[in-house]
Amino acid sequence: MINKVGKITVYVQNQQEAKEFWLNKIGFVLKFEQPMGPNFSWIEVGPSEDEFTTLVLYSKAAMEKQRPEKVAHPSILFSTTDIELAYEKMQQNGVKVEALQKLPFGTMFTFYDQDSNEYILREDK
Numbered sequence: 001m002i003n004k005v006g007k008i009t010v011y012v013q014n015q016q017e018a019k020e021f022w023l024n025k026i027g028f029v030l031k032f033e034q035p036m037g038p039n040f041s042w043i044e045v046g047p048s049e050d051e052f053t054t055l056v057l058y059s060k061a062a063m064e065k066q067r068p069e070k071v072a073h074p075s076i077l078f079s080t081t082d083i084e085l086a087y088e089k090m091q092q093n094g095v096k097v098e099a100l101q102k103l104p105f106g107t108m109f110t111f112y113d114q115d116s117n118e119y120i121l122r123e124d125k
Contacts, residue, residue, distance in 0.1 A: 083123035
């Protein structure tokens, strides 16, 4: 059956702005980029070259034309081994973040991308 999560599609207003956000502010790497016509590309980013799972930064406008009922923002929870360092780095990079939450079941915070989509980063020990 299923043994890995391959790709998660994030619908974005501007693919180049989204690519710059994930590469320059979050520290992801560009895994793949290919034109898909005159107005948009297939762009995949991920935490590292070795990581299998990627985010597909897909044109929201293109998907709204193809299948408007499918355009939604998924709830994505990322993991880190050093939450405080990640929190500081995102703040330094100008990423909008909410307060760090230290809860009995883990430490986490919410951050937002260039389109104000919400994500959670949680520390895994």
